Amino acid sequence: MADMTRGALAPEGYLPRTCDGTLREMLGEFGAVEVAGTMWCGKTWTSLSVSESVTRVGNPGVRRAVEADPSLALMGARPHLVDEWQDVPEVWDAVRDRVDSEAGARGLYVLTGSSSPRKERVSHSGAGRIARLRMRTMSLQETGESTGAVSLAGLFDGRFEPQLVQQRLEPLARILCRGGWPALVGTGAPASPRYLDAYFDAVFGVSVPRRGLDGAESRRVALSLARNLGTSAKYETLGADAFGGDLAPETAARKASEHVAALEALYVVEPVGGWDAPIRSKSRLRTKPKRYFADPSLAASLLQVGPERLLEDGQLLGLLFESLCLHDLAVYASALPGAGPDPLHYYRDSDGLEVDAIVELRDGRWAGFEVKLGESGVAAGAAALNRLRRKVAANPAARNPEPSFMAVLTGAGEFARYDAEADVYVIPLAALGA
Known part of the structure; x- marks a missing residue:
């Protein structure tokens, strides 16, 4: 396993992040680590800083190849980064199976993701094999x-x-x-x-x-969340804000809960x-x-x-x-x-x-x-x-x-x-x- 202090792909000018040490510790304990967080918060650069190779699943050509054979995403020197893995959720199972096949090995893969995948496309939880590190924007x-x-x-x-x-x-x-x-x-x-x-x-x-949700509706729910920032606003409140009198209160609350769940995912x-x-x-x-x-x-x-x-x-x-x-x-x-x-x-x-x-x-x-x-x-x-x-x-x-x-x-x-x-x-x- 490569030295975890700095990977070969560490970007020039990388600003150290508070979670750097936690990521290195996790790679010393688990076969793989998922670095999860909102878009553009720096997940890829932080993951590159400990990685020796990378597969960028977000690239359309790469994605098509990985969709046909998810194991292709795992090729490369380790720790190997699979960037935006959730674009091909089957990669998760491939990583989990590879970690299982190399029992006892640590620090094999780093995965980055800006969303939780659809559960029906992932067969295994990854428990005990893939740890999760939540990353946020800069403090x-x-x-x-x-x-x-x-x-x-x-x-x-x-x-x-x-x-x-x-x-x-x-x-x-x-x-x-x-x-x-x-x-x-x-x-x-x-x-x-x-x-x-x-x-x-x-x-x-x-x-x-x-x-599977309407983006315009989701924007309205997000605006209601901004108006109710830092509160425990009920779905009924969010639904009334977002949909007004266009929907029955029960329907509006249900739709608001669906959009909140998506924004959290x-x-x-x-x-x-x-x-x-x-x-x-x-x-x-x-x-x-x-x-x-x-x-x-x-x-x-x-x-x-x-x-x-x-x-x-x-x-x-x-x-x-x-x-x-x-x-x-x-x-x-x-x-x-x-x-x-x-x-x-x-x-x-x-x-x-x-x-x-x-x-x-x-x-x-x-x-x-x-x-x-x-x-x-x-x-x-x-x-x-x-x-x-x-x-x-x-x-x-x-x-x-x-x-x-x-x-x-x-x-x-x-x-x-x-x-x-x-x-x-x-x-x-x-x-x-x-």
């Missing part, structure tokens, strides 16, 4: 717009040093509209409207119709599930997920807002900033040594208490986060976090009643600091990292 640390001086892993280990940050909202508004797309980092494009228009053209003009939309301290709590399953876009810029694009307009609309700016915080927390949390496949959650209970984000590790350690645009919201955020702290401590079924830490993430802020009186960290997002 602020990856784009160089966060110093990363405050480490999420360090906070869980009890390490923290105060930092001078001096972050303002104006740069964040531009970042929210540009997004974490690797192709746009360093280009100076303020809002990148044409790039995001092209993204949605590909989603609604090609990817959604391939799944295409990694355009990501659900964040509910959390409760008892590991067997029913509320973990019964709390409806909140939904965020794969990148905050997608919601901004659907709503047709630019940086200047965002700065005039504090409520929308706050919603998009919350989306950015959840995005970056997901990137950093997924790289933690003790992270499971879904370490990010939110908390809401019948008493009206809601906490924006919870990061929980496999060993039961957890931390709570509130998101505020600036220092003026820190006191309210700290109050919500400490209310949750007291509730969990009073729950005899809680597995680990005490959080490892609590933190308020801010947009604008002078310092990353510890508030001893509230027992809460105050961290501008531009200082947070893995």
Whole structure:
């Protein structure tokens, strides 16, 4: 097996990603790894960085050949990358069978995919043979717009040093509209409207119709999701938004659920599930997920807002900033040594208490986060976090009643600091990292 630190195909100028180490670890443990995520988030470059050869199934000529004989996609020095494998779903079974035939071999294949395949075209789950790594667009640390001086892993280990940050909202508004797309980092494009228009053209003009759904309808559902960003909006609400009085409410809700499922399968939309301290709590399953876009810029694009307009609309700016915080927390949390496949959650209970984000590790350690645009919201955020702290401590079924830490993430802020009186960290997002 080749050296996993850098493949022969590693692109020149490749910007390191937070998931690089996780990908190398997985290749040392499994016969194959699927790198899955939304289009254009950098999956191919990251996979090339550990690969020795590649088959690009998205190329029409290559696709025709692989459709006739899926084993052709597996030819090449290993680790071998099969890029956009889902265009020929039978490749999955071919990889699984090849891994089986070379029992004990590790790091044979890397697969990239921008959508979950139709299940009827895949015979085997790949369990135990093919691991999945979820990849997202670039975090602020990856784009160089966060110093990363405050480490999420360090906070869980009890390490923290105060930092001078001096972050303002104006740069964040531009970042929210540009997004974490690797192709746009360093280009100076303020809002990148044409790039995001092209993204949605590909989603609604090609990817959604391939799944048997109407792209125009899916666009309307996506717009409703943008309007209800970061909420647990019901399908009835989304259906009423998208289809108005054209359909019966039950039909509209059903169609909305189909389109949401498609957008999640295409990694355009990501659900964040509910959390409760008892590991067997029913509320973990019964709390409806909140939904965020794969990148905050997608919601901004659907709503047709630019940086200047965002700065005039504090409520929308706050919603998009919350989306950015959840995005970056997901990137950093997924790289933690003790992270499971879904370490990010939110908390809401019948008493009206809601906490924006919870990061929980496999060993039961957890931390709570509130998101505020600036220092003026820190006191309210700290109050919500400490209310949750007291509730969990009073729950005899809680597995680990005490959080490892609590933190308020801010947009604008002078310092990353510890508030001893509230027992809460105050961290501008531009200082947070893995």
